[in-house]
Amino acid sequence: MTAPLKAIDGSADLPVLMNDLAQRARAAARVLSLAPAEQKNRALEAMERLVRARADAIIAANAEDVAEAKAGGMAASFVDRLTLTPARVAGMADGIAVVRGVADPVGVVTESWQRPNGMTIERVRVPLGVIAVIFESRPNVAADAGVLCLKSGNAVILRGGSDSFRSCRAIHECLVEGLREADLPEAAITLVPTRDRAAVGLLLSGLNGGVDVIVPRGGKSLVARVESEARVPVFAHLEGVNHVYVDGAADLEMAKSIVLNAKMRRTGVCGAAETLLIDRAAQDKIEPLVDMLIGAGCEVRGDAAIRAADARVKPAGNEDWDTEYLDAIIAAKVVDGVDGAIAHIHEHGSHHTDAIVTADNAAADRFLNEVDSAIVLHNASTQFADGGEFGFGAEIGIATGKFHARGPVGVEQLTSFKYRIHGTGQTRP
């Protein structure tokens, strides 16, 4: 390693800086790929300790970002996402402890078999390489993504929103010091040292093979840009237009409980339900479900059959079936059984998470097999779409693509594999 990277703003040297940074990350990735679990955990232990010890400094740096955002007239919701409190910093430290506790995926033999000629073949997990994480205002993503990549043996290049630059820098200092304490290369977790927005475009280019995969964390416009411009693989979901289908054979109380939770537990998460489909054979369930939702403060936008059941239902337009509200609003429609539900989801779904409520196991099997989403549930809430709820400990995000990673992306899906073959002199006939 040569001299440390210098932050430069708006300089024509940005491509040089970014390529240099990617090369350092690549060299660090090679070291990390061979680092034992114990050494990585030592770094994670130090990082957790440092984040807790420096909470005041992190919050002070964050206060400067927050003041600038407020002065710049940013929306209250934006400022809320940006703001770090003592509880949020403690949550970040807790998250590092959780990742430390997750089993190290690197080097795990997932399959092994012997060939008739006596050779043994093992399929063993190896890290992916260099992961670029592009996020927006939430500075805690720097810690969450940084430590998850470390645990999985990958180097990471973090690019936070320019509005959270000071906060990210303060958090990043803790991570780097943790790497140093464990004798791991500092470039294993790199923060792009400039607020220059052109850095994002350079990351999306893949930096001449310097970046192996990009994980965008933020709103739909960020994800859409990354998906359309990236020249390397992307782990992401654009949106979660998730459905709960209440079958004719559903238990009403179970349906009410699942629909309420799927929609209203937290309306802003990607696993929240956005559309309620009700079987035409479950006419009697429309009114109680709609009444419950409206009583819980949810706006219901329905088709004619739903509106006929309750005058408070607003009419749904064509666009409602394709909308991710992320709010206390739900679209509701009557469909013809499980076939109608599958057809509707095929046309309008986003391949994220969809649920069926039914006591009919054959209907459930058809729904789970035929709905082409990363997560399909029978008699459970869509809000379980989360790496922690899957038992993964932590996740870097949820992916809706079918390549490599799908569903909640934890440490295992941040690895690839190689084949290790042991012989005793075998040659091929």
Place this chain on the structure above:
Amino acid sequence: MTAPLKAIDGSADLPVLMNDLAQRARAAARVLSLAPAEQKNRALEAMERLVRARADAIIAANAEDVAEAKAGGMAASFVDRLTLTPARVAGMADGIAVVRGVADPVGVVTESWQRPNGMTIERVRVPLGVIAVIFESRPNVAADAGVLCLKSGNAVILRGGSDSFRSCRAIHECLVEGLREADLPEAAITLVPTRDRAAVGLLLSGLNGGVDVIVPRGGKSLVARVESEARVPVFAHLEGVNHVYVDGAADLEMAKSIVLNAKMRRTGVCGAAETLLIDRAAQDKIEPLVDMLIGAGCEVRGDAAIRAADARVKPAGNEDWDTEYLDAIIAAKVVDGVDGAIAHIHEHGSHHTDAIVTADNAAADRFLNEVDSAIVLHNASTQFADGGEFGFGAEIGIATGKFHARGPVGVEQLTSFKYRIHGTGQTRP
């Protein structure tokens, strides 16, 4: 399904044709993804039977392609790859039988676990969708790739070299009739019905989401073009610059046997060794290894230390360490132990297949862990880099990337997965 696709050559309607074809493939993929193993095997049984029954017609169509290629002055090696003989057609039919015998990967539950709240989570294999296979002169790829995609529940769009168009069409007719006999959609295996070379560029564009992954089968220039232009994932290897490292602790007879097989069994396959690395501590092995290779008709290009051992060794230039000869030529170099071998492969390797010959298990472990290739072998020949030799039954190719597929790509790696969750009314706290 509407009217059949019409072949059009050089027409401005090509984008319309290709998008139409991709849409039909997408619809077929949805049917295929749910088709039971028995139905797919019924189609495969018919395809094998039809290829055998129509061998004469296939060979007659091929004869027209061959005549045109010869009249066009194509190289003898090209004409050889293009030519179908009764034995080659029988080999194609045998290959279909092998694929029929492979276990169906679709629907296999690869992991399942129960959460503390009682929900069970299953990870289950699902097909990828629509695979485009772009190949060159070998018409048998139409059958090999077509049936492998079918077995894995994927629709496939085949684009053969324009020189093998008639041969591919004759083979494709057998495949389509097999689909028809098993009541599967004909668009499950589509042959691009035109020789217009612009079709390749359209496939590489991904056809507006119509193509999920591209598999190039052919020479380095085809693969390089696909890797640089494709807007969707690619399963491929650009080249196999494979190494055999003979350690100081190697048994000489085993080293001779493995080096000879790795280089000379077949020199034109991607798993052939191209560089021989010899430990400085194995000075006494240089002369017998070089003598054996030259005696077997292999040209040896060595560094100074290798040339000192045998006057027949030609001097290696810098470019030799990066060359995939695919011929009876090997580059040879003396390195400083396993560290020197790992460093050389890190600098010059192509992440395909590399082997160490040694009786020192610690050295073997270091080599197998630190060499970043899809396949790493201890005391076995690099020519085992093959799906059949791995026990996969058949492969669509070998991938050197780290995303999704790596090493020999058989039916399992042509699938993705989904999470299937069964609950009893669970909601998220």
